[in-house]
Amino acid sequence: MHKKTLTLLSLLMVISILLAACQPAAAPTEAPVEPATEAPAVTEAPSGEFECTDEIGCVDYGPGEPIRIASALVISGPNADLGLDSQYGVEIALDFRGQVLGHDVELQAEDDGCSSEGGQTAGQKIVSDPTILGVIGTSCSGAGVPMSQVISQAGYFMVSPSNTAPSLTDPDQAWNPGYLRTAHNDRVQGAAMADFAFNELGLTSAAAIHDGDPYTEGLANAFSQSFQELGGEIVEFTAVNVGDTDMRPVLTAVSAAGPPEIIYYPVFTNECAFLTKQAKEVSGLEETELAAADGCISDAAAEAIGPDGEGMYFSGPDIAFTGELYERFKEAYREKYGSDTLSVFHAHGFDATNLTLDCVEQVATQEDDGTIHIGRQAMRDCLYATEGYQGITGTLTCDQYGDCADPKISVSQLQSGEYVRIWP
């Protein structure tokens, strides 16, 4: 009897886990902005005259105290290049800026782990520190979804240099007040990739593979929709798991459904490399074009893919930026980190940091002794009100749900281990 009860309980547990897995990934959020009940007063303002009138509290920095900003980017694991690249962008922005209102700016670098658990953890860690003003992050949309909830409820703000999932700035899905991004929305990237495949390459049938992460699923969806609108056919829309290595069964399924003329798999480094290496080995896919996206554009990804990826396409933000500022940026990057840019979201990190610091300068109240007070709601309002800001990535204007980018998408091709921009 006792043993049977145990069996039943374990069964129920398995079933409940399965059911939990079936829930929609991004629970629609009414996003109750619970104002932080206690104003996170860091230091007693020495003069004692300032009174915080901000609805969700103020951050105060005494004389000589640095302004503290956190970053939450993926800086370890196979996708580390993606996050480090953005973090370097943030650091260079801080170097260029020097002091803000007579205060140094200090960066606390956290790791988003490119996973929802990682985003949750980094978010909790950041909001437990009331001296942190706001966050530049996350790298991965999958980490951004839970983190934006944590950040938003605690009254902080976050500006992501590389989240691109459409759901994150969709108020019906995962958007939370206080969330903004300088990266493009993947509705734009999906449409651009579909345009490239259909009009430039002249392909009419495609398959899309994602891995269940909000970024990959959103982009695969956006691509499929746009491709169908253009008149193309999506023969298979399917998914793999993060951590899968044997992609041949799923590729055989794709082959059986078409075979398509192009497979678009906007997934991250490891799965991207496995799919690329195994696609040519599946019968029926020998002639199929392969395409991935910005989650798979980095030196580490090119190395992992190896010679099998020769000639495959990658959609991503157009980083053929012009302007004297970008030249200075690249020079500083080379000098400080000893390499060319690692991935594609460094300039977005630079712009995100500058947007933030500009807003600090606008909204901070300064006292005679150098103490500054920054209202958290004022900070948010200032960021959302950004209009016509000239950054490296273009002219940034934020809409009410935090889409600030001036989206430009390009397609590059892997040629002898280098990403070569070929379109537009």
Place this chain on the structure above:
Amino acid sequence: MQIPAVRERLQNIDFIDLILWIFRAVIILLVVWGTIAAIIDNPYSTSQWINFIVFGIAQGSMYALIAIGYTLVYGVLFMINFAHGEFFMSGILTATVFLAGPMAASGFMERQPVISLLIILIVSMLVSIAVALVTERVAYRPLRKAPRLVPLITAIGASFFWQYFFRGLYGSQSIPFPQIQALQGSFSLLGTQILKTQVLVVVVTIIVLIGLNFFIMRTKTGKAIRAVAEDKDVAALMGIDVDRTIAITFATGASMAGVAAVLYAVVFRQVQFFMGFIPGIKAFTAAVLGGIGSVPGAAVGGLFLGMFESVGPALFLQGLGIPAAHQLKDVIAFTMLVLVLIFRPQGIVGERLGEKKA
């Protein structure tokens, strides 16, 4: 006389039994339904079905080789060695960094693919064995008399330790394993394209399993392992060095993992410090599926698991009209595990365990 007996039986069936039976029936119904639907509305050609099966056998062979490590250690110590996935990772990662990369760069691998693969295989096995012996000596031996849960927790700790140790040594990025031209491409068999690498995997696995069977059944050391598995104290009284035998068991399991890791690298051509975790979990599942403690069980369990993962989504799920079926291959694999454990708690070929082992 019949009827009262039936009634008595019915009265003995309690509520929980009923639910368990309904659960079994529902799963079997779904499987049958999905299979029939998949066969009627068959989107795949025969050669694609054969491909699914070949993929499954190749993947399953690797699971089988890793599962042997779990099952051997369980056989002698009754503990689940969760660090086994790390034995698998350590050998090939080291061999890739120090041998495969340089050998490919110098062109040696192109000229002498067999010799270079053999060297990689030997190094991979040796490193795996070394890691296993260190783990056994430092983390498990001092706790042999401790309650059962203690070594389990140490094993998880050891697993983390080795992961991050090797991450510290070689970095966290994915390292490409060089392509071996001689093994590239496929050949045609009865109109089906079969990859050379997968044939290699299956052939090597069969050879290794035969060798292992010989080692355990026909050699003196093998006999010692079986004796220790039967009863440590009595084995010690018979003059068997128990500590040494247990260390040999770990080394045997680790060398199997070392072979599996080379096959993995040849097939997937990408290695990383975290690569042992998921195959480790899967192989543990395979060992339980086959009947933990039994060597043939590990082999059969590995093959079954590989087949479920490869054929299952196409056969059961697509027939039911579930989108993105291949993402759910783990669900199939673990549902099958639950199912097998409900019907045969001892595993597919396992023997019913006595009170002492269970």
